[in-house]
Amino acid sequence: MGLTKSEIFTEEQNRLSTLLKAIAHPARIAILQQIIKSNACICGDLVEELGLAQATISQHLKELKTAGLIQGTIEGVSVCYCINPIVWKDLEKQLSGFFGTYNLKADCC
Amino acid sequence: MGLTKSEIFTEEQNRLSTLLKAIAHPARIAILQQIIKSNACICGDLVEELGLAQATISQHLKELKTAGLIQGTIEGVSVCYCINPIVWKDLEKQLSGFFGTYNLKADCC
DNA sequence: ATTGTATATCGTAATATTGCGATATACAAT
DNA sequence: ATTGTATATCGCAATATTACGATATACAAT
Numbered sequence: 003m004g005l006t007k008s009e010i011f012t013e014e015q016n017r018l019s020t021l022l023k024a025i026a027h028p029a030r031i032a033i034l035q036q037i038i039k040s041n042a043c044i045c046g047d048l049v050e051e052l053g054l055a056q057a058t059i060s061q062h063l064k065e066l067k068t069a070g071l072i073q074g075t076i077e078g079v080s081v082c083y084c085i086n087p088i089v090w091k092d093l094e095k096q097l098s099g100f101f102g103t104y105n106l107k108a109d110c111c
Numbered sequence: 112m113g114l115t116k117s118e119i120f121t122e123e124q125n126r127l128s129t130l131l132k133a134i135a136h137p138a139r140i141a142i143l144q145q146i147i148k149s150n151a152c153i154c155g156d157l158v159e160e161l162g163l164a165q166a167t168i169s170q171h172l173k174e175l176k177t178a179g180l181i182q183g184t185i186e187g188v189s190v191c192y193c194i195n196p197i198v199w200k201d202l203e204k205q206l207s208g209f210f211g212t213y214n215l216k217a218d219c220c
Numbered sequence: 221a222t223t224g225t226a227t228a229t230c231g232t233a234a235t236a237t238t239g240c241g242a243t244a245t246a247c248a249a250t
Numbered sequence: 251a252t253t254g255t256a257t258a259t260c261g262c263a264a265t266a267t268t269a270c271g272a273t274a275t276a277c278a279a280t
Contacts, residue, residue, distance in 0.1 A: 005235055006268065010162045011137035015144075022135035027238085028120035028128045031209075035124075038213045046256060053119045058239050060258055065237095079247055079256050085213055094210045100140075101203045104147045104194055114265055115238065136268085155226060164270050169228055171268095188226050188277055 018100065021093045024069035029054060030062050034085070037072065043082035127209065130202045133178035138163060139171050143194070146181065152191035 008016050025031060032052055037044060048063075049056045063083060066072045070089040074081045117125050134140060141161055145153060157172075158165045172192060175181045179198040183190045 006137065007163065008137065011141055015137040015140045019135050019137045019140055022131050026128050026131035026135045028115065028117065028124040029238090031124045031128055032120055035209075035212070049256095054116065055240050056257075057241075057259085061239080064258080076246090076257095081257065090210075090213060097206060097210075100144075101199075101206075103144070104199060138268090158226095165227075166229085166271075167269050170270095173228080174267095185227095185276090190227060 014096070018093075018096050021069055021071070021089075021096075024065055024071055027062070029058070030066055033059070033062055033066065034071070037083055037085060043075075043084040045077075045080040045082055123205070127202075127205050130178055130180070130198075130205075133174055133180055136171070138167070139175055142168070142171055142175065143180070146192055146194060152193040154186075154189040154191055 011019075025034070029052060033048055036048060036051055040047075046056070046059075049059050052059065054062075063072070063074070067074060067083075070086055071093070072083050073086045074083045076082075120128075134143070138161060142157055145157055145160055149156075155165070155168075158168050161168065163171075172181070172183070176183060176192075179195055180202070181192050182195045183192045185191075
């Protein structure tokens, strides 16, 4: 076995889990925070900021890009990454929906 | 290698990624939604609701419990699971902080 | 004591993730 | 053309995750 049975779940559940999986790594959280912080775009500064090898950072950036959370444009020699506002806002909305369904009254266990 | 270099990152980044990883699976999203929906607690109904084997559900529940997102109390033969409101609210807060730092004005790329 | 029901754990196979050295690609400047 | 700089990709080893059958545990009812 060893592969998630996506057929069983709804589109929404699968999509949300995919986006969350993209964020669920400290390096990728740090990368996103950096991209947001330096509200202009950054690029290979990340390799210095975080203590990971260039190949590793590049791979994490790819995962974030594949998930749609960030976008990159070539800028001469370097590449400029920034948040994809549409996907970002979409995830934020889905999450607030997810958390919003819980009202902590029912404290049963 | 193959193991995350947690030493490099902040406590906050590690904690947030751990909690997100716990949610970042469609089955666990579905389990949490079920637990919230039937605002009283449920238990092995999940095995029927989702189409996964009992052992698999039990394992997912354990992961959610280890992360602290849910708590379980024995109730005769069965076990009653529900959201841990403290951790839940904590995660919600951390996430809103994370998403809140982004203001979409800077659409650079 | 035996049987049934509910849940947890063990062991294992299939697959995915993480990290990085080595190398490739792409462009700018000399 | 050569050199330097910035990123991406390949290939691989170490580790983690996913799913589940087989069992173990725990309690209730007969």
